[in-house]
Amino acid sequence: MNKPLDSFLQAPSEAQALREGQRVGISRPHESAHLHVAGEAAYIDDLPELAGTLHAALGLSPVAHGRLNAIDLDAVRAMPGVVDVLTAADMPGGNDCGPIVHDDPILAEGELRYLGQPVFAVIATSRDAARRAAGRAKSVLTVEASPPVLSHQEAHRLGQYVLPPMHLTRGDAAAAIAAAPHRLTGTLDVGGQEQFYLEGQISYAIPKENDGMLVHCSTQHPSEMQHVVAHVLKLQAHHVQVECRRMGGGFGGKESQSALFACVAAVAARRLKRPVKLRLDRDDDFLITGRRHCFRYEYEVGYDDEGRVLGAEVTMVSRAGHSADLSGPVMTRALCHFDNAYWLPDVAMHGFSARTNTQSNTAFRGFGGPQGAIAIENILDTIARNLGKDPLDVRTLNYYGPSDGDERVMTPYGQKVEDNILQPLTAQLEVTSDYRARRKAVAEFNATSPVLKRGIAFTPVKFGISFNVAHFNQAGALVHVYNDGSILVNHGGTEMGQGLNTKVAQVVAHELGVEFERVRVTATDTQKVVNTSATAASTGSDLNGKAAQDAARQIRERLAAFAAEQAGVDPSEVRFANDRVFIGKKAPHEVPFCELVTQAYLARVQLWSDGHYATPGLHWSRETMQGKPFFYFAYGAAVSEVLVDTLTGEWKLLRADLLHDVGRSLNPAVDIGQVEGAFIQGMGWLTMEELVWHPQTGLLATHAPSTYKIPTANDCPPVLNVKLYEGDNPADTIHRSKAVGEPPLLLPFSVFFAIRDAISSVGGHRVDPPLSAPATSEAILRAIQAVQAG
Incomplete structure (x- = not known):
């Protein structure tokens, strides 16, 4: 059967639309899919190297915190194949690549801020020669070590931040909590996540005539790379050309943090007048670059007998790392997504970006939105358990109202929710997933199974679409x-x-x-x-x-x-x-x-x-944290069912039903793939991708695939039902479609809370499980023991 791939992807209605002249709303394969599967898709390291190409590698700090008193690079320069060695003093236009705050050195000078921080760059005739020479960093650096601050909790206690604290409030949260019939206080810890792009950080700089510089860079932001390279070379933007045909994944890790590598390659290429490639080893990539921010939450909530939230106050502390990077916008988005799908009448949110002696954390798919929303989901899950109610009923009770309704349509930051479709979307998924009957079946199973416990959860998503900064739109x-x-x-x-x-x-x-x-x-x-x-x-x-x-x-x-x-x-x-x-x-x-x-x-x-x-109509005040930061909202919901072994902490996702809103889809096949991928990636963040730093040295212990575990095909559930919610975007977007990159990453909240539900059943749902994320087997066992003791 030699039918073209398109014929398999297109639904009957799509085929008719195609005949009528439609070219959007049609399921099409990825434009490079045939190249990907054949191994012919060219990435930067696949480009033919020009004659005379040199290779760079980075010498890294051996300590998490300290003073760099001296560098003796003679031994490095004497290594076979070494052509040159760069230090901070060799940056012509300034030694900084911070995207917002200029606090991020390209190469360390004076202060050493984290273990793995680049201190010098070796340029050699081969990549192996450059790496061998750079590997001598520990023996050529004279360092005076100091005790590092590694956790965001410790940095918060010390008042150590990369940016001033943020506060977003509405009404009088303290008074509302004090007057509420019920009060809840608690904490939650949620870990970070490595982007784990398949293609690591890489830049290939080629000097051109008349001070020109061409940089092939694996980056999500070519213009930022152009500006930062021009700055470090002390040139104008028109001297620098940045090109990127494709990346082997980015997920936010190549939004700002590709700058360091582009700068080093470009400085070396201009200095030596030869092409220079800098391609990181995977271990070095983990040790040098940042990732999704870890968050800690402390909250106090007041609610009524039905589970309606009357007042909420939350403090969010993120592990920013050694520099500001994008921690400010990430925290802003976290605060603006604490409400998720729910109307909170009186609320006070406080955000602290803690400075630590670790890698500077950065953008990651969701950009703070998932970290903000999971806190309120945890709160509502606990409220439902305390009241003996179905968590779905408590969630829907707190939903934003319809756009033509009462005051329950205004977000804490002053934007009206004008396109709320969560009620009909929830009703549809509740039926198609058979949620009510399955919850009853889960309870019946648990009543007769002392070791294996099932859990089920239904969680919604409301996610704002646009950049926090208006001019980026x-x-x-x-x-x-x-x-x-x-x-x-x-x-x-x-x-x-x-x-x-x-x-x-x-x-x-x-x-x-x-x-x-x-x-x-x-x-x-x-x-x-x-x-x-x-x-x-x-x-x-x-x-x-x-x-x-x-x-x-x-x-x-x-x-x-x-x-x-x-x-x-x-x-x-x-x-x-x-x-x-x-x-x-x-x-x-x-x-x-x-x-x-x-x-x-x-x-x-x-x-x-x-x-x-x-994008029209956007406005935002960083000072008051009020405005209209989002053009529209994307919605979705998921139901997940899990099985937990209470003796080992092992668990398995049995079934997931996803219903996600993408407006009028431009390409249903691509959009479904994005929903599936986001769900599995988010599940990895919340259940297995654990970051561990050595408590004394500050070494990131999980710096390779052997120690950092991401989901595989075996972690996909045997039943995975994914459907796109039908309906146009009310906003005037491209063909009334909606964004699909980040919002579905919140769908696997349902997995985390299904695990929490299974643990709760150990104690007859009388004790709230103190489960942190990622919910590894160890974390699950700790929560089970707490429930049993309670």
Whole structure:
């Protein structure tokens, strides 16, 4: 059977839409899928190396905290193959790569801030030679060690922060809690998470004529890399070109933290006038770079007899690491997502980004949103247990009201929830997952099973979409139509496997009424589309899709005007579909798209255009923490059922039902893949991906795949039902679609609380399990023992 892959992906309704000329809303394979499976997709390390290419490696700090008193690099320079060694003094334009606060040295000087911090860079004729020489760091550095501060709890006790504390309040939380019929106090610890991108950090810098510098960089933010490289080289932005065709994963880890590696490679290349590649070993990548922030929560809540939250106060303390990086925006988003799906009448939230002698933590899929939302979910789960109610009933009782309802529509930060679909979405999933009957079956199973216990949980998601900083919510694109009818697209987003280029190509094909195969998307390049925003915050398709649509629409309108003039009709009577142009209303004349393009070219019609898009209506005050930071909200819900062995702490996910809102999907196959991937990745964060630092030395002990465990295919449940909720986005997004990158990462909250439910059953649901995340087997056993003792 030689049916094309597209025919397997498309549903019957999609096939009909395709015949009618639709190119969005169609399930299409990833534009590079055939290259990925054949091993032919080129990443930066696959690019042919130019003659004379040198290789860099980094010498790392052997202590978590201390003073760097001296460096004796003669022994390093004498190593075989070594060409040069760089230190902080060799940075022409300044030794800093901090994305917001300028507190992040490229190479350490004076103070050593964490074990694994880059101190010097070795440039050698081969990668192995560079690594061997860099490995002598401990013997060539004279260091005066000091006691490190490793935990965010200790840093918070010492008042040690990378940024001033944040406070977001509404009403009088303390008074509401004091007057409530019931009060709850507690703490929760949630660990961080390694991005574990398959392609590690890498940059390849190539010097060009007249002070030019080309940097191939695995980055989610080429424009930021352009600016930071220009700064460190003491050049202007137009001297630096950053290009990225694709990344082997990013997940936020390549939003800002690719800067250090791009800078080192570029400085070495300019200094030696030769190409320089810096590709990290996986262990070094773990030791140098940051990850998702660990969080600790202390909360106090007042609630009524039904479980309705009347007042809540929460303190969030994150492990920021040694520098600010993106910890401020991450904490802002965490505070703005503490409410998740729930209306909180009186609330006080306090955020502290603790400075520790560990890697500087950074962006990770969800960008603080998951850390903020899990706290309120934990609170509601406990309230339900205290009252002997089904947690789903307590959750729905606290939902935001409908958009045309009363005051229960305003978030604590002053944005109205105008598009709330959680009630019908919840009702649909409750039925399709058979939640009520399964909860009854779980209780019956547990009553007769003393060792193995089942648990089930239903958790919702409300996730805001847009960058916290308003000016990042813009994008540009270029669309070129060649005189043979083929189309080339370039935009400011980066492809990291999430299917952004596929969706943008579909948008352009739809706008011009052509087949998918006519459209090609090229590498992200700062010399084509300038001043781009990072591909992050789930905005890639929203921003770049709209920009590409704008550019393609201008070309279509020019072609329509030309065709109309030739035929003596109004431009409104020209329609583009299925690779053809239909001219006239009655018995329209048909012209192949490529033929019209050739005619337009001969008539000197402009066949290329630029496009731009800026998300409307956003505003935000960092001082008051009020405004409209999000263009819209994405929603979802999940039901998970688990089986826990109470003797070993082992557990298994038996079934998961996911219903997620992506508006009118641009590509259902890609979107379902994103939901599935986010669910498994989030499950890994909450259940098995444990970060461990040595309590005295500060060494990250989990710095390799042998010690840091991520989910595998074996961790997927035998029953995984994933469905996209049907309904257009009320906001004017690209074809009324919604972002799908980050929001579904909150769906596996249901796994964590299903495990908590199973543990709770050990004590007849009378004792609240003190379960922390990740819920490893050890953490599960500790919680079981606490329940048994209680």
